[in-house]
Amino acid sequence: MKKILVVCTGNSCRSQMMEAWIRKFAGDKVQVFSAGTKPENVNTKAIHVMKLSGIEISHHKSNLVDEVINMDLDFVITVCDQANENCPYFPTVAKKIHKSFPDPAKAKGTETEILTVYRDVRDSLKEFAMDFVEKELGILVRKEILSWFEIPVLDFNRAMQFYQNVMEIKIQELEFAGIQHGFFEHSYGGVNGAIVKGEGEPSNKGTLLYFNGGEDLNKYLKNVEKQGGEILKEKTLISDDIGYFALFLDTEGNRLGIWSKN
DSSP, X not given: OEEEEEEESSSSSXXXXXXXXXXXXXXXXXXXXXXXXXXXXXXXXXHHHHHHTTOOOTXXXXXXXXXXTTSXXXXXXXXXXXXXXXXXXXXXXXXXXXXXXXXGGGOOSSHHHHHHHHHHHHHHHXXXXXXXXXXXXXXXXXXXXXXXXXXXXXXXXXXXXXXXXXXXXXXXXXXXXXXXXXXXXXXXXXXXXXXXXXXXXXXXXXXXXEEEOTTOTHHHHHHHGGGTOEEEXXXXXXXXXXXXXXXXXXXXXXXXXXXEOO
């Protein structure tokens, strides 16, 4: 079983969140610890934003890095520059990985603005943890529920023009198995899809598909009416933790959605 140590200066925020993310994604296949060069109490805002993601770290304790210096480690991950510079020598063959993340404890502004910084750092740590678990430990984390989607259309050229102009992408036309397909140029969240004429009928009451709206879904939503579609629901907050969504009808009568984090 691999042993992983995450280090930052205070072992109060970033390293605590990283410890929790790695444990979530790797499960019982690893042992994960965290420590600090100058440990402090676990940050209450870090506890709060992790709880919003369904992870409880209120029981975590801050540890001094000297307490684990003789542990037989496989990986040592430093998540701030100061910890990397002051990290002591470990008498093991542990692989050292450094990635500096902003210190959310230094955030200023309103309570909402400060919590936004904590959430952003939390999400960045999550992405790094997923990459680490997949690339270094060989454990698959990103398991897509969907692999393919098809949007039925009546007027293929009209539909192709609509999606190319709304989502600002290119669609490759191809006849497959006697059915006209228009393949999207790239995947959305790892899922590929196409508009399809000759199989299925457009509907505003069927399964709801959401496009990835990138940084801000309004970038694409503003194109819907220009291209002959109809906005059913303007950009609406789901929650600070999940993000925003909007709904629209395409030119064929399909009800679809767009999601974005911001």
